[in-house]
Amino acid sequence: MRSALSEGRAVRWTLIALGVGFLALFLVIPLLAVFSEALRRGMEPFLAAFDEPDTQSAIGLTLLVAAIAVPLNLVFGVAAAWAVAKFEFRGKSILVSLIDLPFSVSPVVAGLVYVLLFGAKGLLGPLMDDWQFKIIFAVPGIVLATIFVTFPFIARELIPLMQEQGTAEEEAALTLGASGWRTFLTVTLPNVRWALLYGVLLCNARAMGEFGAVSVVSGHIRGLTNTMPLHVEILYNEYNFVAAFAVASLLAGLALVTLGAKSVLEWRYGDGLARIHRH
Amino acid sequence: MSERILTKRRRLLAAASALPILSAFASARAQAPQDVVLTNVSYDPTRELYKAINDAFAKQWQASTGQKVTVRASHGGSGKQARSVIDGLEADVVTLALAGDIDAIARESKRLPDNWQSRLPNNSSPYTSTIVFVVRRGNPKGIKDWPDLARQGVSVVTPNPKTSGGARWNYLAAWAYELDRVEGDQAAARKFVEAIYRNVPVLDSGARGSTTTFAQRAVGDVAISWENEAFLILQEFGADKFEIVVPLFSILAEPPVALVDAVVDKRGTRKVAQAYLDFLYSPAAQKIIARNFYRPVKPDAADPADLARFPKIKLVTIDQVFGGWAKAQAEHFADGGQFDRIYKPSGKAVVR
Amino acid sequence: MSDAALSGWLPRVRKPSALPGFGLTLGFAVSYLSLIVLIPLAVLVARAGTLGLDGIWRVATTPRVLAALEVSFFISAAAALVNAVFGVIVAWVLVRYEFPGKRLLDAAVDLPFALPTAVAGIALAALYAENGWIGGLFVPFGIKIAFTPLGILVALIFIGLPFVVRTVQPVLQDFDREVEEASATLGATRRQTVFRVVLPSLTPALLTGVALAFARAVGEYGSVIFIAGNMPFVSEIAPLLIVTKLEEFDYAGAAAIATVMLAISFLALLAINGLQAFSRRRFGHA
Numbered sequence: 050m051r052s053a054l055s056e057g058r059a060v061r062w063t064l065i066a067l068g069v070g071f072l073a074l075f076l077v078i079p080l081l082a083v084f085s086e087a088l089r090r091g092m093e094p095f096l097a098a099f100d101e102p103d104t105q106s107a108i109g110l111t112l113l114v115a116a117i118a119v120p121l122n123l124v125f126g127v128a129a130a131w132a133v134a135k136f137e138f139r140g141k142s143i144l145v146s147l148i149d150l151p152f153s154v155s156p157v158v159a160g161l162v163y164v165l166l167f168g169a170k171g172l173l174g175p176l177m178d179d180w181q182f183k184i185i186f187a188v189p190g191i192v193l194a195t196i197f198v199t200f201p202f203i204a205r206e207l208i209p210l211m212q213e214q215g216t217a218e219e220e221a222a223l224t225l226g227a228s229g230w231r232t233f234l235t236v237t238l239p240n241v242r243w244a245l246l247y248g249v250l251l252c253n254a255r256a257m258g259e260f261g262a263v264s265v266v267s268g269h270i271r272g273l274t275n276t277m278p279l280h281v282e283i284l285y286n287e288y289n290f291v292a293a294f295a296v297a298s299l300l301a302g303l304a305l306v307t308l309g310a311k312s313v314l315e316w317r318y319g320d321g322l323a324r325i326h327r328h
Numbered sequence: 329m330s331e332r333i334l335t336k337r338r339r340l341l342a343a344a345s346a347l348p349i350l351s352a353f354a355s356a357r358a359q360a361p362q363d364v365v366l367t368n369v370s371y372d373p374t375r376e377l378y379k380a381i382n383d384a385f386a387k388q389w390q391a392s393t394g395q396k397v398t399v400r401a402s403h404g405g406s407g408k409q410a411r412s413v414i415d416g417l418e419a420d421v422v423t424l425a426l427a428g429d430i431d432a433i434a435r436e437s438k439r440l441p442d443n444w445q446s447r448l449p450n451n452s453s454p455y456t457s458t459i460v461f462v463v464r465r466g467n468p469k470g471i472k473d474w475p476d477l478a479r480q481g482v483s484v485v486t487p488n489p490k491t492s493g494g495a496r497w498n499y500l501a502a503w504a505y506e507l508d509r510v511e512g513d514q515a516a517a518r519k520f521v522e523a524i525y526r527n528v529p530v531l532d533s534g535a536r537g538s539t540t541t542f543a544q545r546a547v548g549d550v551a552i553s554w555e556n557e558a559f560l561i562l563q564e565f566g567a568d569k570f571e572i573v574v575p576l577f578s579i580l581a582e583p584p585v586a587l588v589d590a591v592v593d594k595r596g597t598r599k600v601a602q603a604y605l606d607f608l609y610s611p612a613a614q615k616i617i618a619r620n621f622y623r624p625v626k627p628d629a630a631d632p633a634d635l636a637r638f639p640k641i642k643l644v645t646i647d648q649v650f651g652g653w654a655k656a657q658a659e660h661f662a663d664g665g666q667f668d669r670i671y672k673p674s675g676k677a678v679v680r
Numbered sequence: 681m682s683d684a685a686l687s688g689w690l691p692r693v694r695k696p697s698a699l700p701g702f703g704l705t706l707g708f709a710v711s712y713l714s715l716i717v718l719i720p721l722a723v724l725v726a727r728a729g730t731l732g733l734d735g736i737w738r739v740a741t742t743p744r745v746l747a748a749l750e751v752s753f754f755i756s757a758a759a760a761l762v763n764a765v766f767g768v769i770v771a772w773v774l775v776r777y778e779f780p781g782k783r784l785l786d787a788a789v790d791l792p793f794a795l796p797t798a799v800a801g802i803a804l805a806a807l808y809a810e811n812g813w814i815g816g817l818f819v820p821f822g823i824k825i826a827f828t829p830l831g832i833l834v835a836l837i838f839i840g841l842p843f844v845v846r847t848v849q850p851v852l853q854d855f856d857r858e859v860e861e862a863s864a865t866l867g868a869t870r871r872q873t874v875f876r877v878v879l880p881s882l883t884p885a886l887l888t889g890v891a892l893a894f895a896r897a898v899g900e901y902g903s904v905i906f907i908a909g910n911m912p913f914v915s916e917i918a919p920l921l922i923v924t925k926l927e928e929f930d931y932a933g934a935a936a937i938a939t940v941m942l943a944i945s946f947l948a949l950l951a952i953n954g955l956q957a958f959s960r961r962r963f964g965h966a
Contacts, residue, residue: 054857054864056874061777068773069785071766075838076788078814079803083795086803121712129709136702137695142957144710146950151717152892153945155899155919156797158938162720165727165931169416169437172723178416186417196716204709205892209885210850220698229700244850251846254794260902261797268417269402270367278796283403285802286536287375288564297799304794305787312783407927414929432929488910490924530827531910533923545809547827663928668744671912 083301087294098284098292099299106272107280107296113188114276115256118195122252126203127245131233133204134211135219145208151200159197160265163190186268191276194262199252206248210241250311254304363396364600369419371406371493371583372536373557377620378423384616385607389600397600405534406493413437413588420592420601423585425493427451428653430586439590453582454608455622458643459501461573462542462551462558469549473575474505477550478523485548486528487538489660489667494535496661498552501579503660504649508577522670543570554581556621559637580643721942728935739936744912745921752918753944755829756897759836760844760890767844767889768882774845775852789845792838797902800838805907808834827909832917835903840893847889848882855881883959891952895945 056064087095098104129148133141151159165171167184177184184190218240222232238245260278267274275283277300284293370378382399389397402409402417406425413419414437424430427445434440445452463471469482477484487495499521506520507513530547532538535557542551543565550573553561558572585605592598607613611629618630627635650656660666728736739745773779774786792800808815809826818825825831855878863873901919909915918941925934 054860054870055776056870064769065773065777065779067766068770069779069781072770072785072788074814075834075841076791077785079800079807079838080788080791080795082803082807082813083799086806125709125712128705129713131701132706132709135699136697136706138702138706142953143950144713146946146953147713147718149892149895149949149953150721150942150946153895153899153949154721154942155901155922155938157901157919157922158724158899158942161922161926161934161938162724164415165935166720166723170414174416183418185415186412193716197720200717209847209888213854216697216699223698223700232699233701251790251793254790258794258796264902268369268412269404270400271402273400278798281796282798285540285798286372286403286534288560294799297796300799301791301795304790309783309787312787316783405927411926411929436929488924491927529909529911531912533905533910533920537906541827545805545826546811547809661928663925663930663933671744 080301083294084298086290087298089294090291094291095295098295101292103272103275104280104292104296107275107277108299110188110191110275111257111277114192114195115253117192118199118256119249119253121196122199122203123245123249125200126205126207126248126252129204130207130211130241131237133208134214135216148201148204148208151197154197156198156259156261157265159262160194163193163197163266185266186270186274188274190266191263191274194266195256195259198259198262199256202252202255203245203248206244206251207241210244211237214240246311246314250307254307257303258300363398364597366397366399366420366597366601366604367402367418368399368421368423368604369402369409369413369417370423371409371425372403372534373494373554373560374423374583375401375403376560377556377617377622380616380620381608381613384612385604388607388612389603395600399604405491407491413439418591418595419588420595420597421585421587421605423583425581425583426496426653427582427584428657429493430584431653433588437590439588440586441589444586445584447587448585448605449609450625451582452584452586453625454585454605454613455583455617455624457555457581457583457622458578458641459497459552459575459581460555460558460578461575462553462561463549463571463573465569465571467571467573471550471573474502474520474524474577477502477527477552478520479527482527482550483529483548484524484527485530485532485538485542485551487535488531488533491533492535492538494554494557495538496656497554497579497581499660499667500646500650500656502552504579504644505575505577507649508644518666521666525670555623555638559621574639574641577642577644579649580645582645724935724942725939727932728939731932731936735932736936736939739933740940744916745918745937747913748916748918748921749940749944751829751832751914751916752898752941755832756836756840756894759833759840759897760894762833762837763840763844763893764886764890767841767893768848768879768886770841771845771848771852775849789842792840792842797839797900798906801835801903801906804835804838804903805831808907826907827915829908829915831907831909832904832915835907836897836900839900839903840897843893843896844886844889847885847892851882851885852878880959884956887952887956887959891949891956895949898941898945 055061133145164185166173167177167190168174169178171185184193218236219232222236223229227235258278259276260282263276264279264282267276267279269275269279269283271283277296281293281297281300284296368378368382378399378401382401385399386397389395402412402419404412406429409422410424410429410432413422413433422430422433430440430444434442434444448454461471461477463469470476471482476482486498489495489499502521502524503517506517510516530538530541532541535554538551539553539557539561541547543561551561562570562572585608587598587601587605592601608617609626611626614624614626614629615631617624618627618634621637623638624630646653646656650659658665731739740749770789774782795803805826807813808831810816810819810824812826815825823830825834859877860873863877864870868876899919901917901923904917905920908917908920910920918937922934922937925937
């Protein structure tokens, strides 16, 4: 019998087939291809790829860069979302568009702007040289480029949700005498924790996977300024396909694990939370 | 009350927000005082070569001076690498695909003198190479020499000369061949090169990408390639799948090396960097060079079996045919140059 | 600097609110935005500006650049449209239906964020080439995917997919089923309920997702160059021309193309954000 509240069987399975087919074609098969290339010669060459000191230093650098870039963007995302979602002011839509801007900047250009700013022939280049301060072709440049490309992720997750939630709950807490900071911690934060977690996960995944922008400012010095994605390219260009895809599969695996963890959390606690925040 | 606390907090937060950014800038690399690290900024296909050279040099340097030296390598498209050095990448030595790129470093950054090329023997090239063809097993299209690449129905793989140093050699070799055949008729040479590029279905941005397209993706009947890269294709992808075809006429590619004076003086590495470059001309290094499919400039030291792999080809230099790199670059590869003129608007930009 | 200045200046431009922290959060957000994004981009625009307006115009309107811009923007728009349709279907399927492997698929949606673009490009080129798993299926029909504009489309669909799914999904999740019940009670068919009630309220989120997917696609470089073929006037994208200009040490020319792309993308984003605000008012908050 057809219900007025859900689609007929045929429609439902057609949609599932379409959705799953689309994901398979564009996501699952490429992912399988990465893992199958990595394991093409069995486990041993796969594991051997991680024994290389250059690979290890690339992994270390990637973790370091993400550990700096993600928290900074987290603080920014929360601050921006608070200002944009809880207040009405002139120029808000321009501010929101500007926050999105890094998405629309080609990663190549994202790297280029820092070269124009801090490079030897850049605006601040001579100054940096006097101070013995290396930005471009060193870790700070890689961090900056990474912050740039992952800039909007957390703010983007928070703004629509906080806008939708309005200000009533916070106002109630303030009326009851809570301080602003306490209101944020006990009222706002619990309401957005999933979006926040989600934004952090995406930001982190992108920070670890960024290639184009980092490639411009890195200098590609083995064991020094190579991040994991750059190392993948290097290995690939050395015809070391197994090792290249092994490192790539580590990146993909890392993403899958964090996303899996998120799903589990959501599944175990999400329903209760959803009920709380709806009322 | 809360207003006052907020103002205070505001200031604190403003200060705190600046801190992590600053501390990120402040990271510096630590180095043991007696050990020395050199950075060699090189082009794409030399990875295997310099891996071997660097190990050999480190051993030799430690044996003669007791100092431990680590040579860090950076590889990428030659032009891109040159630009990184101009923008401040601290290379003690550069070993690039063509003199034009090192000229650009000297011109744009003044980190080394304009006469850099005369400071080392043989135009600062410790090894040379040339341009050959790689075809699929059995050579199904019967490719023998340059004119076969311009034939209709032959699909040619070569990277984009705008972004790849190797591709510039490929392009100039074809041009030089036709120019020699028609005895200097530039218009005919242009038409010939244009016909070859009409047969190119994919313009990869680098030599290695181009190799992968040809070998892994099975695109194209023939790949134009560095000679050393061609040998490497056979070694990596199987001699049972590909064959090298040597044209009767090609160009002498002279990849140069140079000391970056401003960097070695700043870092105090001039002595060891100079020794590294001199080492490239030593018998030990020349032997490694020949083993890695580059043509050594002092073949006496090389293994005769390695040398036997290099066929005799009539080779012309870029100075003879094109009047040097500066001129070739401006005429052929600059914005609006000969290469750009090969590609014209097709009227319909997007083929759907 | 902006903090003190802003709090003195802002009360006039914002509506009064009981909540604290406006000056602090906006001040920090704007300072951070300026330091990381706006000032560096201003340097870029200034560098392009050394050519003068007519110089930028000359660079941007050479046939080669125009063709590349057309390829970039046209194919990005096509990819965003494909993602709009399939993104909604995927979000719908993931939220409303139960089927085996659903959680795994849900997690996989974010893959394009996590996979380095270069790896994505290599993997897609390998799959969609004529000798690849998927590309091989199309050979009998005479369709080439890798190394043609279709290859660019594939890469850009891949890059943009999560943006649409992830913006639509939470809204759909929070969508009040009571509204659907009301619609059904009032006699609407299921089709009418979906197309007249549910989908319109997804519109603001969908527009955001499409805008982000489009903007991201326009600038994408790493994954595209491996699969595009990069033929001038056919499959050459604008970011590749920027790189080409850089290889010629023509920083100003590169900055000029980048500035033009930036301007177009920003206008598109602004328009879509405006459209979103409009539909938010029109259809009520999502």
